[in-house]
Amino acid sequence: xxxxxxxxxxxxxxxxxxxxxxxxxxxxxxxxxxxxxxxxxxxxxxxxxxxxxxxxxxxxxxxxxxxxxxxxxxxxxxxxxxxxxxxxxxxxxxxxxxxxxxxxxxxxxxxxxxxxxxxxxxxxxxxxxxxxxxxxxxxxxxxxxxxxxxxxxxxxxxxxxxxxxxxxxxxxxxxxxxxxxxxxxxxxxxxxxxxxxxxxxxxxxxxxxxxxxxxxxxxxxxxxxxxxxxxxxxxxxxxxxxxxxxxxxxxxxxxxxxxxxxxxxxxxxxxxxxxxxxxxxxxxxxxxxxxxxxxx
Amino acid sequence: xxxxxxxxxxxxxxxxxxxxxxxxxxxxxxxxxxxxxxxxxxxxxxxxxxxxxxxxxxxxxxxxxxxxxxxxxxxxxxxxxxxxxxxxxxxxxxxxxxxxxxxxxxxxxxxxxxxxxxxxxxxxxxxxxxxxxxxxxxxxxxxxxxxxxxxxxxxxxxxxxxxxxxxxxxxxxxxxxxxxxxxxxxxxxxxxxxxxxxxxxxxxxxxxxxxxxxxxxxxxxxxxxxxxxxxxxxxxxxxxxxxxxxxxxxxxxxxxxxxxxxxxxxxxxxxxxxxxxxxxx
Numbered sequence: 001x002x003x004x005x006x007x008x009x010x011x012x013x014x015x016x017x018x019x020x021x022x023x024x025x026x027x028x029x030x031x032x033x034x035x036x037x038x039x040x041x042x043x044x045x046x047x048x049x050x051x052x053x054x055x056x057x058x059x060x061x062x063x064x065x066x067x068x069x070x071x072x073x074x075x076x077x078x079x080x081x082x083x084x085x086x087x088x089x090x091x092x093x094x095x096x097x098x099x100x101x102x103x104x105x106x107x108x109x110x111x112x113x114x115x116x117x118x119x120x121x122x123x124x125x126x127x128x129x130x131x132x133x134x135x136x137x138x139x140x141x142x143x144x145x146x147x148x149x150x151x152x153x154x155x156x157x158x159x160x161x162x163x164x165x166x167x168x169x170x171x172x173x174x175x176x177x178x179x180x181x182x183x184x185x186x187x188x189x190x191x192x193x194x195x196x197x198x199x200x201x202x203x204x205x206x207x208x209x210x211x212x213x214x215x216x217x218x219x220x221x222x223x224x225x226x227x228x229x230x231x232x233x234x235x236x237x238x239x240x241x242x243x244x245x246x247x248x249x250x251x252x253x254x255x256x257x258x259x260x261x262x263x264x265x266x267x268x269x270x271x272x273x274x275x276x277x278x279x280x281x282x283x284x285x286x287x288x289x290x291x292x293x294x295x296x
Numbered sequence: 297x298x299x300x301x302x303x304x305x306x307x308x309x310x311x312x313x314x315x316x317x318x319x320x321x322x323x324x325x326x327x328x329x330x331x332x333x334x335x336x337x338x339x340x341x342x343x344x345x346x347x348x349x350x351x352x353x354x355x356x357x358x359x360x361x362x363x364x365x366x367x368x369x370x371x372x373x374x375x376x377x378x379x380x381x382x383x384x385x386x387x388x389x390x391x392x393x394x395x396x397x398x399x400x401x402x403x404x405x406x407x408x409x410x411x412x413x414x415x416x417x418x419x420x421x422x423x424x425x426x427x428x429x430x431x432x433x434x435x436x437x438x439x440x441x442x443x444x445x446x447x448x449x450x451x452x453x454x455x456x457x458x459x460x461x462x463x464x465x466x467x468x469x470x471x472x473x474x475x476x477x478x479x480x481x482x483x484x485x486x487x488x489x490x491x492x493x494x495x496x497x498x499x500x501x502x503x504x505x506x507x508x509x510x511x512x513x514x515x516x517x518x519x520x521x522x523x524x525x526x527x528x529x530x531x532x533x534x535x536x537x538x539x540x541x542x543x544x545x546x547x548x549x550x551x552x553x554x555x556x557x558x559x560x561x562x563x564x565x566x567x568x569x570x571x572x573x574x575x576x577x
Binding site: 003004006007010011013014015017018020021022024025028029031032035080081082083084086087088090091092097100101104105106107108110111112113114115116118119121122123143146147150197200201203204205206207210211215244245247248251252260263264267270271274275277278282 | 298299300301302304305306308309311312315316319375378379381382383385386387390391394395397398399400401402403404405406407408409411412413415416417442445449472473474475476478479496499500502503504505506509510530533534535537538551554557558561562564565
């Protein structure tokens with residue numbers, strides 16, 4: 001009898017834990033949106049921050065920087081990640097090199113982002129002589145995004161049924177051709193979903209960017225498309241504060257009179273972006289899966 | 297061709313280890329600071345020579361980092377493992393449909409947003425409940441324990457999943473209740489995986505910078521008090537790296553602290569490898 005009562009109590013506890021966690025998440029998102037949504041309007045999203053004395057203005061350049069940095073990072077990470085994932089899933093033989101590679105992936109993906117940021121400061125900012133720049137930021141983000149990407153690709157390739165690969169081999173198709181024409185398309189939903197989720201992480205990263213992409217943004221001229229001009233938003237060698245870095249900066253400096261307002265609005269923007277990335281990843285993964293397997 | 301990326305990863309890791317280590321060791325090699333000074337509790341980089349300064353003891357920050365990391369693991373460990381058991385043993389359907397997506401969103405929320413919530417919700421709440429400033433160890437632990445929850449939940453859930461189904465069925469066949477099966481068998485069999493989950497959670501908490509910096513209070517003392525301001529390694533580095541002169545002793549000591557963070561991560565990963573090897577035996 002006592003065993004049954006204990007079992008009931010334990011089950012109740014498990015339900016309470018689950019409800020608590022959902023409650024924390026819902027509470028946090030609700031709090032951020034409640035605090036920040038009323039700050040967000042078209043001007044806030046597009047305009048540059050006002051002067052330090054008067055406050056006001058928006059986070060337009062920061063929002064642009066976040067997206068642009070994400071694109072730059074992905075241009076570097078995706079091809080390398082595909083290469084590394086294919087290597088681990090298809091070519092790597094058990095041995096010393098594979099062991100070292102797996103250890104490298106494990107260490108790199110669990111390093112504190114501030115340490116990666118300091119490495120970026122030393123190598124990509126100071127050693128290359130670029131100074132605080134988008135390029136340095138993108139390379140730094142690659143350092144901990146690449147191991148994540150490699151894992152995503154390797155796992156996605158691992159879920160493709162063996163028979164598909166063997167059927168392709170049986171038809172006399174080469175290994176590389178099998179990878180490109182059979183394995184990659186079948187693994188595509190997993191790779192895309194993982195990539196979008198990884199992109200969400202890059203979007204919100206701040207600690208690794210403070211000392212690499214910098215904490216300030218020059219006055220940008222959005223009509224200037226000359227990639228070498230220092231005021232062009234597209235110039236990869238200009239300093240750029242992202243949305244996440246901006247939130248940290250105005251909160252810790254606290255000079256701007258309306259710091260709290262701006263931080264609330266910017267946090268809400270970040271959370272909305274994360275939610276969109278998440279929902280998009282789910283929807284897109286399902287869509288592609290349905291297309292490829294022609295199921296509904 | 298695909299080997300290129302493999303080498304990029306390996307070379308990146310080794311150059312990172314080399315650069316941070318050489319820069320972190322430099323102040324000791326050049327005699328700017330002795331190891332004994334660095335591992336002392338005397339922090340006063342702006343003290344004049346008459347006051348016995350400048351002093352670069354980082355012990356308080358190292359202990360501070362350990363305290364927040366362990367504190368959040370104490371809260372998050374049981375909660376995370378409980379949630380993982382809920383997802384796998386109690387209600388797999390609700391787990392997959394509701395808790396799993398919730399965990400994925402929690403992972404994605406940026407650390408500055410956690411910090412901002414800590415700053416605008418948790419710190420004022422602690423202030424009004426306890427009447428202290430609110431910044432401090434407890435605020436840090438609360439923020440971090442939510443941040444490391446997803447890590448602990450997803451890795452524990454994987455570990456519990458890999459427990460063979462036959463073990464559970466054997467237990468039920470003997471007439472054991474679900475709780476007896478979970479506490480007597482599932483948790484014991486999955487134990488190495490659960491430990492790995494908690495250790496990775498500690499690693500994440502130890503290295504988290506911005507969220508902690510925003511709520512910890514940033515004073516150079518270590519009050520051993522839940523509600524008094526203090527500092528961690530990461531908070532000192534984030535605040536001062538940009539404000540100190542390149543090549544000054546103060547700046548160099550910050551790199552030594554980064555080296556400590558790096559070594560701590562390596563130690564925790566070795567611990568995980570050790571746990572995993574024990575599992576194979």
